[in-house]
Amino acid sequence: MTAITYEHIKTCKQTGARLGKVHTPHGSFDTPAFMPVGTLATVKTMSPEELKDMNANIILSNTYHLWLRPGHDIIEEAGGLHQFMNWDGAILTDSGGFQVFSLSDMRDIKEEGVHFRNHLSGEKLFLSPEKAVTIQNSLGSDIMMAFDECPPYPASHDYMKSSVERTSRWAERCLKAHERPFDQGLFGIIQGGEYEDLRKQSAEDLVSLDFPGYAIGGLSVGEPKDIMNRMLEFTTPLIPSDKPRYLMGVGSPDSLVDGAIRGIDMFDCVLPTRIARNGTCMTSNGRLVVRNAKYARDFSPLDENCDCHVCRNYTRAYIRHLVKCNETFGFRLTTYHNLYFLLKLMEQVRTAISEDRLGDFKEAFFEQYGFNKENAKNF
Numbered sequence: 001m002t003a004i005t006y007e008h009i010k011t012c013k014q015t016g017a018r019l020g021k022v023h024t025p026h027g028s029f030d031t032p033a034f035m036p037v038g039t040l041a042t043v044k045t046m047s048p049e050e051l052k053d054m055n056a057n058i059i060l061s062n063t064y065h066l067w068l069r070p071g072h073d074i075i076e077e078a079g080g081l082h083q084f085m086n087w088d089g090a091i092l093t094d095s096g097g098f099q100v101f102s103l104s105d106m107r108d109i110k111e112e113g114v115h116f117r118n119h120l121s122g123e124k125l126f127l128s129p130e131k132a133v134t135i136q137n138s139l140g141s142d143i144m145m146a147f148d149e150c151p152p153y154p155a156s157h158d159y160m161k162s163s164v165e166r167t168s169r170w171a172e173r174c175l176k177a178h179e180r181p182f183d184q185g186l187f188g189i190i191q192g193g194e195y196e197d198l199r200k201q202s203a204e205d206l207v208s209l210d211f212p213g214y215a216i217g218g219l220s221v222g223e224p225k226d227i228m229n230r231m232l233e234f235t236t237p238l239i240p241s242d243k244p245r246y247l248m249g250v251g252s253p254d255s256l257v258d259g260a261i262r263g264i265d266m267f268d269c270v271l272p273t274r275i276a277r278n279g280t281c282m283t284s285n286g287r288l289v290v291r292n293a294k295y296a297r298d299f300s301p302l303d304e305n306c307d308c309h310v311c312r313n314y315t316r317a318y319i320r321h322l323v324k325c326n327e328t329f330g331f332r333l334t335t336y337h338n339l340y341f342l343l344k345l346m347e348q349v350r351t352a353i354s355e356d357r358l359g360d361f362k363e364a365f366f367e368q369y370g371f372n373k374e375n376a377k378n379f
């Protein structure tokens with residue numbers, strides 16, 4: 001009995017994208033799915049009720065941040081992360097590895113784990129595969145991630161090879177340390193950067209360990225988009241088709257559609273919430289920087305084609321005013337709209353897969369968003 005199962009519903013005849021459902025101890029979610037990121041046990045500025053309202057059925061939270069603040073022992077004492085933050089949907093936690101590698105410049109990678117300094121206090125800390133799993137067992141997330149190394153782009157073939165091999169040894173240690181396989185599913189993470197032979201080696205190592213799901217890591221770390229798409233095309237067929245496939249850290253609208261076309265089921269990214277707090281919105285007609293002066297007297301909604309409660313009730317002029325004045329409510333409105341926009345996009349992607357027309361959908365969506373234009377912005 002595994003905690004996480006994948007139900008395949010249909011493959012798009014036009015593109016090969018997969019329509020499915022992932023079942024977890026805290027409900028099911030339809031795939032391809034986008035997961036909003038709630039780093040510190042909150043999707044910044046959103047209440048769990050608002051997330052439910054926009055049909056988010058799974059969110060992501062960050063092990064590293066919760067380990068430091070408030071501490072996983074406090075969350076365990078509260079009855080686990082779901083209870084602590086009053087969220088009864090599914091939760092995925094990462095392993096903390098990515099933050100250790102990206103936030104801390106003082107780190108020492110050893111076979112036993114990584115020694116580094118707390119990015120807040122400078123205190124010396126140590127994270128290992130066993131520790132990352134123990135913390136996630138305390139948090140009680142539905143989907144946990146194995147502790148891996150995510151080398152920056154570009155990395156040499158030699159370095160990447162030794163890193164991939166260590167990540168495989170760490171994955172095995174994570175499985176051994178996992179104490180709650182009956183109600184928490186542990187996913188393995190395929191690394192290998194831009195090297196096909198190493199992606200293959202990593203996938204084979206991890207598939208032989210029989211995880212309930214697999215992530216593709218080490219993409220969207222600064223490499224050109226065509227490398228990402230090529231690596232996805234190469235790697236997804238190496239993952240057993242009865243297991244969910246998760247592309248980590250990807251959330252621009254074009255990459256979500258391109259990832260789905262290459263057989264990805266799950267995505268997460270801070271992009272929609274981070275740019276929202278900057279006054280930038282995703283709309284069906286492309287990126288809209290609502291703080292710009294030209295919207296001062298614009299009394300139309302953020303996106304005329306969006307039916308979210310923000311677009312039904314508030315104007316660009318009002319939201320611009322709030323954002324310019326650093327009013328919290330302004331950031332709540334832009335965050336709500338951006339998340340709704342991506343969740344709705346995934347719903348449209350799923351409908352297009354069910355009707356075998358995701359290729360046509362992509363063409364129309366990219367054209368209207370402006371991804372086909374020269375010098376198109378990434379999001």
Ligand SMILES: [Zn+2]
Pocket residue numbers: 302303306307308309310311312337340
């Ligand atoms: Zn909207």
